[in-house]
Amino acid sequence: MEHPVERAERAAHLRHLRHTVRFDSYVWLLTDPVTSVGASPLADVPSLPDLPRLIRLKYLTEVNRWTAPDQPVTTLRRTTGGDRALSLVWRELQSSYDVGDVASLTFRDDYGTWGFLDLWRSGDSARFTDTEVRALEREVRPVTGVLRRAAARTFATPDLGGSPAGAAVLLLSPDLVVRAQTAESAAILQALLPTEPGRSPVPAAAYNVGAQLLAREAGVDPSPATTRVHSPSGAWLTLRAARVGTDHPHHGSERPGADADSDIVVTIETATLAERADLFARAHGLSPRETELLGLLLGGADTHTVATRLLISEHTVQDHLKSVFAKTGVRNRRTLLAHVAGGPDTSSAPDNLT
Structure with missing residues (x-):
């Protein structure tokens, strides 16, 4: 969902957080603001081979789920009253890594959910204190703004090509093991999350939409199994997951009794x-x-058409346009529409409201 500079920004903020609270491992994902399904992970966890299992269990766990309308910061011990085994992901995975407590931060505002961050603290008796939770709560709002503005900046860069011609496809097992994938999907995933030369790309975004499909089927969360992610080429991509043989795979829907x-x-x-x-x-x-x-x-509407459709005056249309220009940092309609569509800005007009 971001350029390398934004990835570096998250890494820098993690270094800042280490001066606020101690943690031993972390998982930070950006999310689609509508579905809250993750992509673009920044993580340091004990075992990379366990990544598909970790993601699957994270999505199937209802305790401290980032989609719940709760406090911006929760901890595993506080939510479970000390009975950490109430958390599926702790019971089946994190406990084996001696995770004592997890602080979960959700970056949400009026426009959507932009990411979530889990901080793991090791040691059977380890816990995040109330003072540390309050310190983390102070970080949530400014970081949410940073993440949303980072997403906004991606639209100032035109799509330079490299988008898939048609659909790139992966096939996952129910346990999120990659069974097969097209060459196009491998190239895209390598670009989204670069790995060392000779290593296969880590399909983290695919794991996430696959895990959301499992959560949807289990009744844990009703959101579609889809997420949007920004690629280094400048394109926005949409990932969707569905069971093989479903009637409407593009909507992530399930057949009755699938x-x-x-x-x-x-x-x-x-x-x-x-x-x-x-x-x-x-x-x-x-x-x-x-x-x-x-x-x-x-859709090609001019000022008069916009005014008629919205039942407002043309003067009010211009006022709305000025507000949009101010929020988006553009100076005319042509540039505005170019940014939305991902094409190059061919406008030379310095200030055109019409």
Whole structure:
């Protein structure tokens, strides 16, 4: 979801957090603001081979789930009253790594959920104190703003190519083991999460949408098994997961009585204009009326048509446009629409509101 500079920004903030609280391992994912499904991980956990299992259990665990409308910071011990075995991911995995407590931070604002961060503290008696939780709570709001602005900055970079021609596909087992993938998907995943030369790419984004499908099927969370992620080429990509043989794989829907032993197919496609526009509006903090105006502009509407459709005056349309320009940092409609669509800005007009 970000350029390397934003990845470095997260790493720098983790170094800052170490001066606030002690932690031994961490997992920080950016999320689709609508579905809250993760991608773009930054992590340091004890065993990389356990990554698919960790992700699967994380999504199936209801305790301290980042999608719950709870406090911005929770801890495993406080939520479970000290009975950590109530957490599926702790009971089946983290306990074997001597994880004593987990502080979970959710980065959410009025425009969506932009990421979550789990801080692991080792030692059977380890726990995060109330003072440490309050210190972490003070970090959540500013970091949420940083993540949303980072997403907004991606739209200032045109799509330089490298998007999949059609759908790139992976096939996962129900345990999220990669059974097969196309060459296109391997190249995309390598670009999203670079690995050392000669190593296979880590399909973390595919694991996440696959795990969300399992959570959806289990009734843990109803959100679609889909996420949008920003690639180094400048393109926004959409990943979706569905069981093999489902009637509507592009919507992540399940057949009634779908076989839980069926494999999971994950597709990676270039995000549609509507998907980009939604992200653009959320990342730049546009109001519902400004978002509606943007949609009309993308459909080719002029000022008069926008005014008629929104039942407002043309003067009010111009006021809304000025607000959109101020929030997005552009100076004319052509540049605005180019940023949303991912194309180059060909405008030379310095300040054009019409």
